[in-house]
Amino acid sequence: MKKSSKLLILFLLTFSVGLIAQEPLKIACVGNSITYGAGVVNREKNAYPAQLQEMLGDNYEVKNFGVSGRTLLNKGNHPYTETEAYQEALNFIPDIVFMKLGTNDSKLGNRVYLDDFEKDYQNLIQSFKNKNDKIRIVLLLPVPAFTKDTAKIWNPVIKNKIIPLTQSVAFNSNVEVIDLYHLFVDKKDLLPDGIHPSGLGQTIIAKRLYGVIHQEQKKSINFFEDKNVTIEKSENFYGYSLLNFKIDSTQCNIVVPKKVAKGHPWVLRARFWGHEPQTDIALLERGFHIAYCDVSSLYGSKLALKRWNYFYKLMTSAGLSKKVVLEGMSRGGLIIYNWAAKNPKKIAAIYADAPVLDGKSWPGGMGQGKLSKGDWGRFKKVYKLKNERKLERFKDNPIHKVKKIVKGGYPMLHIVGDADVVVPILENTTPFEKGVKRLGGQIEVIHKPNIGHHPHSLQNPTPIVDFIMKATNQ
Template identity: 55%
Template sequence: MPEGATAFCFHGFRGYDFRSEGTDCKVVCPAREAEGRPWVWRARFWGHEPQTDIDLLEKGFHIVYCDVADLYGSDKATERWDRFYRYLRKHGFHRKAVLEGMSRGGLIVYNWAAKNPDKVACIYADAPVMDITSWPMGKGTSEGSAEDTRRMMEVYGFGSEQEAAEWKGNPLDHAGRIARAGIPVLHVVGDADTVVPVAENTAVFEAEMKRLGAPVKVIHKPGIGHHPHSLNNPEPIVKFILQATGRYGNPCTQAVPGNEFRSAAGWKEGSEWHTVERDIEESLQGRQLKLLLLGNSITQGWGGQRKLVTWKPGKAAMDRVLGEGCWESAGISGDRTQNLLWRIRNGNYNCCRPEYVVVAIGINNLVVGGDSADETAEGIVAVTEEACRQFPDSKIILLGLFPSGKEKDSGVRRQCDRIHKVLAARKFGKKVTYVNPSQWFLDNQGTIREGLYGGDYIHLTEKGYECVAEHLKELIR
């Protein structure tokens, strides 16, 4: 505990309020510290939209704060940060900081990084101010802030607004230095932001970084203004930071239980992931099956004899081609590869001794988890290999992703095609049959045939399930 510090609770983690060289500071500690003591330096608006900070605390990062309110990234602010950086290094914190700047926090984040590029692991900026003429001065489309302009002029020592407008120390002016240092940059912006307009701030910086061939990524939020900051699901931000700090492991291959709890999942009201998972195990007890289907909501839609599943559009088709009672669905809505991996590793699914096991998983990794096609493919491989271990006497049919997305050149369709390419090249051995089902659904122009999908172009209609059931019957024959 820092000398004279006061402890506080930050979303279940122990934090400390204290003063360092006359400045108010905070440090929040993880329950288990990651090797090397990595840390995130929160620039402004402590505690606002904390989801990224909480996630990184869970991964062993410290979250720190040094008050530079109303200093607008001026030399006074960067000097104060210099002193706090030395304090943290003295106490064993990692040499490179993760900088997190929201709104006007972009000023201090970029101005300090430009002075100390060798001390920065990466920059996550959220709706950041990149040019003081845009905000607070309001010389573009933003209304700006007269009071903030007055304070900013004072702390910078500008003699006139013209002098401020001609100043060349904005974050926009630092693109060359950030690029030369190779600092990875992520911006999250609301496309309808009228306070800190994207066109005057992030878009200008992004264009210059790309011209310089520097690493920059921008996540756009259509229809969103300056608030709310961050993302409801911070996974893309957290992933960026973990990759930039060399601490990222492919989540698609790491077995974890799911956390779904929602009435629209095709379950009985009040059900959640763990009760649905137990329902699967109970439905398999005392049976010997010809076919067991493993997967997500698409697989869950086959229905089978499970008691908690209420939406079973595929049951009639599978009963017709295989016979009622000789097959079962072990799909759970929302499951990704890591969740199915956990289930087949920890569940007693082989109690039903299935002759065939169908593995169909991965679409939620793309459309929910934001995982890349290659990461998802690794997860599918991990699930398939685990299925081979857990079902030693069964034949495994690896069913590749169904073509998703209405347009044949859509991003999700291209990702599916990439996964097919990776899996087709994989050597699984004689126990596994890999099948690319794309042509079951597409015409010669690559357009999905009418009536096979629901409106999201992911989930199947009864006619879509009939199509798959007929092809599975042929594969089993």
């Protein structure tokens, strides 16, 4: 036999053995009727587990273990753990489990047992870990319900009880959690009966889970090793670990994702910490760190910039990206843009929400904006505006620094309410936007018709998240 023929046979044998040895990654979808695909046309192909299988291909084996009407609660009217599907899911010995339970636990007869919710969920998680100690477990928050019968599945219970309990389980059990609630909160039309997503709704879930599976993971960061910073406490931030610490007497926070994204991206958030957190939660899911350094009563002044300079140095020296995403709501607009004007090469993107860009508009109330006497007094004090002459010459607002800001070359996104009378867009975002565009900068403004200064953000944060993900090359 010729040498070339022997080599060919050896290659084919090695390749065949490799194919036989490579088993697909096993994914179990555990849940209720939404996982099962109730109400979906041709559910065998269109329920989200089936769609996920189609997206992932032959290197994965996805199985649907959803059962209609089932509760997470063991004392509920129809516990999931009493089903054959549960035993089949355990015997499947999956590598990944997506758990989507809790909707039926919001029914009136089940609510009385919600004190057992965390314990029962932790036991369910442990039962899968007992089968595979390397298993990846992902909890899926329930989608919203648009029903009207308060005795049955009821959205206020889902939102205010089931979801916080599920996030607490994720924190205490150190497992992942994915927010499906806010993905559907503005998509009532995709839940025809008010509870079950249509085929297109199931596609949204499948796509989100596909992203979870393919998310890159980088090494976690030990932030304060040799940094002479002491963590005061660690607490639950919607299922994630929030580290509280102080720099001198300044309150600081860092929230750590379960899986760190490539490049170690992060968000430095200004006012108001924890308010309308849906964007931050969505970014945590995708591997971002969320950070905070309190400069709330400094209105973007030199002292505020000095604090942020030190904080930025601390975070980046620990391993976070040299380019940070800045997020500022309301008065937070002053610090994010004043800091950006001084640090143009350190910015990946800016998300500003109803931002103050001219202190004379707010808190000064010198135009159409609303006067805030206490804030205006503090504003003038930190900027040393002791008389009218200094006030007339004052040019330390973001609205005066558009040229410096544009030089950074980073994209900007503003979310504004068109009916905002506290921080009017005609005195803040509108002239700022025109100046940025005139100088060739990148800015997008999303207008909310008939909305005032509140509520901030978007109920479904997808446009904000997509903007930040694109800006940070995720």
